[in-house]
Every structure is written in structure tokens, then in C-alpha cells.
Amino acid sequence: MTHGPRIVDARLHLLSRQVLDVDGEPVSTVDDLELRGPDGSEARAGQEAHVAAILVGPALVTRLFGGRAPTSRMPRIAWDDVGHLGTAVELAVSSDGLDADWVEHWVRERLVERIPGGRHDPEGDR
Template sequence: MTRERMVDARLHLLSRQVLDVDGEPVRAVDDLELIGPDGQAARAGAEVRVGAILVGPVLFVRLFGGAVPVSRQPRIAWEDVGHVGTAIELTVPSDRLDADWVEHWLRDHVVGRIPGGRHDPEGDG
């Protein structure tokens, strides 16, 4: 049985830290994907529910303009949320999420090209 709860998105969700099932930080909530009760796109004036948490590169978009393609917006399905409290607690480990694709891309295409950029400062060498 699914228990639904009404929350104020600005107060209870936006900018909250997201933790995976092991308590490891994933990201902070940047935005929400809202959907209608039938699972279709949300319509103005109609009932909506949260379909996913968006944890994308909002800062880059604000600084450089443009828009992130919908297919590349890092999202965490609402079904993976286990508890909403002072943090958003997930029921899955972070390695099963695609929320860090921006960091991986920057690591591989920008930082990794800088001399010494592939050196692990906490590693053995």
C-alpha cells in the first residue's frame, strides 16, 4: 500500500541533501520533475506529483546560458526515495544512479587533460 504525503516543495525538497542507501551524499536537489496523476505531463491547474528529483548542472546553465537536454538531466526517480526528512534518503546505492554524469564527463574531458589531473591525491603515488 502506497502512502502519499503532501509536502511544500520549497520547504521540504529543494536544496536538500540527497543521501544514498548507505548514507553517502549524492547531490543536492536542484529542481523537481512534476507529473500528473496519470503519469503524463503536468498540466496547469491540475493535481501533480513528484516524478523525479533533478540534480543537474543548474549552476552551469545559469552561468553559461542554454538548457540541458531533457535526456541528459540527471534525475533520481521518486520511487527511489525512501524518506523525506532533513535530508532526502534513497533506497538505492549511488553507483546505480546516473546523477554524477557531469562530474564524470568533466573528469574525463577537462580535468584529465590537465598535467597531473589523473593523479589521485589520496592514492599511493
């Protein structure tokens, strides 16, 4: 069965939704969207647009404080990787191949692991 384009309300169906990978593992939450025009160019107000990617991680925080994360480090998940929109945004791919959680890895490796006991898995002792 072939489905045509689906019209969604971004505030209702996308923003702040939990993102789960194909295995149901949490990846992040949707902070922003990357929109493109019909020809792939940058979207313009008042013209038709489609979602090219969902942005996760620090995208919203940098905008709230008047800045913008470098484009090369904006964690994005291609819209083609989205499998289903429901109470969560479900991906059709594993999170292992995504760079969406680079901030979490950076904090863990550079901060948390330096705290005494930070390399210890408390659930591993059971």
C-alpha cells in the first residue's frame, strides 16, 4: 500500500516528542525541524515546505540564548529514517548508526567518567 505525503501539525505531532530507535530504545527528543522547499532549497515563509530532518540535542538551547550551534554539529536525524509518528517518533533505524547523541557521549566521557565512581555501572552489580 502506497501512502502520499502526510500533513502534520509540527507543534502537536513532532516538537518535544520522544524519539525511539527501531528497537524501542530512547534516542532523544525532537527540539527543532529542518525544513526544505519542494526543490530542496531552504524553506521560505509562506511557501510549501517539507521536513528534511528532525533536530535533537542542544539545538533549542542555543537558540533560546540567542546563538546557534555550528551547522556541522547540529544533531540531525534524516526524515527518511522516521518510520512512524505516534505518541513518540519511531525510527526505522538503530541508534548505533546515528550521531544524534554526541552531546551525551561527550559529557559522559569528559565529565562523568572523571567523577570518582563515574565509570562504575550501578546496575551491573546485581
